[in-house]
Amino acid sequence: MDVHGRDLRYFAVVAEELNFTRAAERLFVSQPTLSKQIRMLEKQLGACLFHRDRRAVRLTEVGEALLPHARGTLAAWEAAEAAVEKASAAARHTLVIGMSTSPGRGLLPALRTRLVSRHPDATPVLRQVNWADPSAGLADGSSDVAFVWLPLPDGDRYQYAVVAQEPRLVALPRGHPLAARAAADPEGAVDFVDLLDEPFLALPPQAGPLREYWLALDARGDRAPRIGGVVASAEETHEAVANGQGVALLAVGNAPLVVRDEVIAVPVRGVSPSRLAVAARRNDERPLVLAYLAAAAKAGAGTS
Amino acid sequence: MDVHGRDLRYFAVVAEELNFTRAAERLFVSQPTLSKQIRMLEKQLGACLFHRDRRAVRLTEVGEALLPHARGTLAAWEAAEAAVEKASAAARHTLVIGMSTSPGRGLLPALRTRLVSRHPDATPVLRQVNWADPSAGLADGSSDVAFVWLPLPDGDRYQYAVVAQEPRLVALPRGHPLAARAAADPEGAVDFVDLLDEPFLALPPQAGPLREYWLALDARGDRAPRIGGVVASAEETHEAVANGQGVALLAVGNAPLVVRDEVIAVPVRGVSPSRLAVAARRNDERPLVLAYLAAAAKAGAGTS
DNA sequence: GGACGTCCATAGCCCATGGCTATCACAACA
DNA sequence: TGTTGTGATAGCCATGGGCTATGGACGTCC
Structure with missing residues (x-):
């Protein structure tokens, strides 16, 4: 045969x-x-x-x-x-870079420049991934490296370099009582304790620890959050906040995507800052991947 | 690779x-x-x-x-x-039939008919082989079955069926003294003892026992033959006899190919008859081969 | 939430395969 | 007659490619 x-x-x-x-x-x-x-x-x-x-x-x-x-x-x-x-x-020369929302801050061009200076024939490819996958495509192999929010579920399966650490904001409808309070605040901020009774928008359950992180479970003690809705993208978040379904914690970098029209964002005191990292699978030691991580580590060292 | x-x-x-x-x-x-x-x-x-x-x-x-x-x-x-x-x-359906000179006697069409009656899709192919190979192509695989003169060198490597047994003739130049003697003979024949001093045409040395057979060594006692030349085809034999290089024993069936112009053939007393057989390699048991041998055996039984 | 079903990977076993060296058999040739 | 060239054979060993049993990660269903 x-x-x-x-x-x-x-x-x-x-x-x-x-x-x-x-x-x-x-x-x-x-x-x-x-x-x-x-x-x-x-x-x-x-x-x-x-x-x-x-x-x-x-x-x-x-x-x-x-x-x-x-x-x-x-x-x-x-x-x-x-x-x-x-x-x-x-x-071998293609590097798929996963991200849920654009990392901004000039990171992409900076990392790209460092990558191609080391690997001239490397061709980085950007890939947009739904928030439902906190690993931004690393888990299912559709990305080689990815911009992710820490903490990552199954964190020990990944290697990463933190590229930004920033206070978190809360997205509110413009008419929300807390908006007025923030306006009166010397820092223009609100305290997280004042948000405890608000309904929160949450990531899908698959997001695991990341969902908990953006609900700031660690700052709530034993008081369970009220879930006002599930969102899987910046656009959905904007809609849900504007419709009064709930409020949501935000990274500074993501604020521009959510804030417009009737939605505003103000700093929150009393929650840990958000950390953005570039990650790859731990066992992935391809030169391009390692080079991108190294570039990210350098960028992180400069900005943090 | x-x-x-x-x-x-x-x-x-x-x-x-x-x-x-x-x-x-x-x-x-x-x-x-x-x-x-x-x-x-x-x-x-x-x-x-x-x-x-x-x-x-x-x-x-x-x-x-x-x-x-x-x-x-x-x-x-x-x-x-x-x-x-x-x-x-x-x-599988092709049967290559080797022969040094046409076996004549209507054998080819008869055997062909029997073969295709048993194996309708069989296609027999005739192949002319030099006398230098007494097995007519069996030895080197270029024939599947062959018309051969017995005895065959390495006889135990072949299986065969005798298809004709006939007295041998001697080919002489028309002007040879023995030609006149034969003409005077009641049977028109000569005695082999009268040929003992004649130069003989011989097959090439590779022909082995067959060469000896056509020199009739067995009928000579210990008197070695005089070799007048080596011939490897009917045509060469005709030429050599006509030129007076020597005389040659012939099978009846081959006489028409040698006898013409200045060459005649007369029966010889005192030598064993020639035996023509259809042979195949002993280990060759392909249906077509066996069928052809069977057909030959039947034909031999009818004519001998 | 626990029991099951699905699906790919791993582990361990077994025999046929495909490699080797050494040697034989046979024809050609010197 | 010995030497050379060529293909076939024998016997040995490692690997490959097959199997069964089992594990582990998800879904799904009750």
């Missing part, structure tokens, strides 16, 4: 040389090995391929019929190998 | 199903076997072919690039198999 490509090579060379010993030398195998393999091939095909009378080896009719097809099959496989080589070289 | 065709099949089916378990069922192998083989293929190519995140299997870029070539290679091999099948079917 199937053949090993090797057997076709063997056959083709023997057919050229018409001499097992010389063919074996060309193929870097021993002559008995070659003899045996050709016999196996003949057995498999149920037909003799070579006449071996004492003196000379020559192709039978069947061998003659097989030869061009054998060469064709070998050529087809070589083309396949070439295609794989080309595609895999492209894959 | 090389691939086993099987691995390409495996890959193609997995790429279609995008599910190892189902693919394994279609391929009639266990799922672990399939997994392992695909991994081996990936290792060999040095590139991932499938993304396996928990839930779904899908092709990588490299896999995508390989798939059409894999199919192409498989198709090329299938074409090769078909060509081999066709050629080997033709070979």
Whole structure:
């Protein structure tokens, strides 16, 4: 049914040389090995391929019929190998960068510059990922590296470099009572304790620890949050806040995406700052990935 | 470098199903076997072919690039198999019949008729072989069956059926003294003892026992023959006899090919008759070969 | 929330395959 | 007659490619 490509090579060379010993030398195998393999091939095909009378080896009719097809099959496989080589070289030079919302802060161009200075043929590709996946595509392999918010679920499966650490804001409807209070505040901020009774917009349950983080569970003690709705993108968040479904904690970097029209954002005292990191799978040690992480670590050191 | 065709099949089916378990069922192998083989293929190519995140299997870029070539290679091999099948079917139905000179006596059409009555798709092919090879192509495989003169060198390597047994003649120049003596003889014959001092034309040395047979060594006692020349065909024999190089024993069936112009042939008393047989290699038990031998045996029974 | 089903990976076993060396058999040739 | 060249054979060993059993990660359903 199937053949090993090797057997076709063997056959083709023997057919050229018409001499097992010389063919074996060309193929870097021993002559008995070659003899045996050709016999196996003949057995498999149920037909003799070579006449071996004492003196000379020559192709039978069947061998003659097989030869061009054998060469064709070998050529087809070589083309396949070439295609794989080309595609895999492209894959090796492509770095898919996952992100839920643009990290902003000039990070992307900065990291890109550092990456290509080290790997001139690298071609970074940006990929937008839904908030439902806090790993921004790392978990399912659709990203090679990703901008993620810490803490990451299954954190020990990833390696990361923190690139930004900033206070968190809360997004409110412009008419919300707390908006007025913030306006009166010397820092223009609110205290988290004043938010405890507000309904909160939450990430989807799959987000795991990240959902808890943006609900600031650690700052609530044992008081469970009220969930006003589930959101999976900046756009949904804007809508839900504007509609009064609830309020939501925000990273500074994401504020521009949510704040407009009837939605404002004000700083919150009493919650830990948010941390944005570039992450990759821990076992992923491809040069491009490591280079991007290194670039991120440098950028993080500069900004934090 | 090389691939086993099987691995390409495996890959193609997995790429279609995008599910190892189902693919394994279609391929009639266990799922672990399939997994392992695909991994081996990936290792060999040095590139991932499938993304396996928990839930779904899908092709990588490299896999995508390989798939059409894999199919192409498989198709090329299938074409090769078909060509081999066709050629080997033709070979199975072809019977190469070796002969040094036409056996005459209506044997060829008779045997052909019997052969095709048993094997309607058989196509007998006649092949002329030099007298230098007494096995008429059996020894080197260029004939499947052959008309041969007994005794055959390496006789135990062949199976045969005698198809004719006839007195031997001697070919003489028309002006030879023995020609006159034969004309005077009541049977128109000569005695072999009268030929003992004549120079004889002999077959090439490779003909072995057959050379000795046509020199009638057994009828000479210890008197070595004089060799007047070596001949390897009816035409050469005619020329050599006409030129007076020597005389030659002949089978009745071959006389018409040698006798003309200045060469005549007369019966010889005192030598054993010649025996013409259809032979094949002893270990050759292909149906067509056996059928031809059987037909020959029947013909021999009728004529001897 | 626990029991089950699905699906891929791993571990461990077994035999056929494909490689090797050494040697034989046979024809050609010197 | 011995030497050379060539293919086949024998016997050995490592690997490959198959299997079963099992694990682990999700979904799904009650």
